[in-house]
Amino acid sequence: MKWLFSAAVLASVPASAQGSAPYEIHGDAIPASLTGQVGDPARGEKLMGDRHRSLCSLCHSGPFAEPHMQGTIAPDLSGLGSRLSEGQIRLRVANIKALNPQSLMPSYLEAPTRADISEDWRGKPILEKAEIEDIVAYLVTLKE
Numbered sequence: 001m002k003w004l005f006s007a008a009v010l011a012s013v014p015a016s017a018q019g020s021a022p023y024e025i026h027g028d029a030i031p032a033s034l035t036g037q038v039g040d041p042a043r044g045e046k047l048m049g050d051r052h053r054s055l056c057s058l059c060h061s062g063p064f065a066e067p068h069m070q071g072t073i074a075p076d077l078s079g080l081g082s083r084l085s086e087g088q089i090r091l092r093v094a095n096i097k098a099l100n101p102q103s104l105m106p107s108y109l110e111a112p113t114r115a116d117i118s119e120d121w122r123g124k125p126i127l128e129k130a131e132i133e134d135i136v137a138y139l140v141t142l143k144e
């Protein structure tokens with residue numbers, strides 16, 4: 001199965017959604033660091049393996065967690081750094097719904113405001129910007 005995003009999907013991201021975002025989307029990427037700093041790949045790897053905190057391994061497989069703990073409903077992230085640029089990876093981790101509004105993957109940088117979300121989570125992004133940068137710094141090291 002291919003998980004490529006079509007140009008039509010990209011073109012349908014409303015300009016207003018991009019304008020209100022606290023970061024700039026260029027094409028299918030966020031080229032600039034969300035914090036202005038480079039993340040720490042070792043912290044990113046640890047975070048990705050922590051299924052209670054980042055949730056990544058609930059859905060994804062890859063070299064960051066015990067094989068028997070990995071989900072298979074999302075693309076394997078092995079070799080990701082050879083397939084996508086740093087900026088492309090950043091947009092997918094920060095806000096995949098900008099590319100695919102139907103995606104099962106949470107938009108990590110968007111704070112959920114829906115009333116059906118428990119108070120502990122409401123209004124807070126799932127991960128801090130610095131944590132997203134740590135994950136991006138780790139994922140770019142995954143080469144084929």
Ligand code: HEC
Binds near residue numbers: 060103
């Ligand atoms: C609830 C399931 C789920 C969780 C949790 C999740 N993802 Fe995803 N992710 C997906 C799915 C499904 C896709 C496929 C693209 C789509 O849905 O449009 C995807 C796509 C991606 C992609 C693009 C992969 C490619 O080959 O193009 C990256 C990078 C990614 N996820 C990273 C992460 C990271 C990092 C985390 C944790 C911080 C995470 N995901 C958590 C379901 C999930």
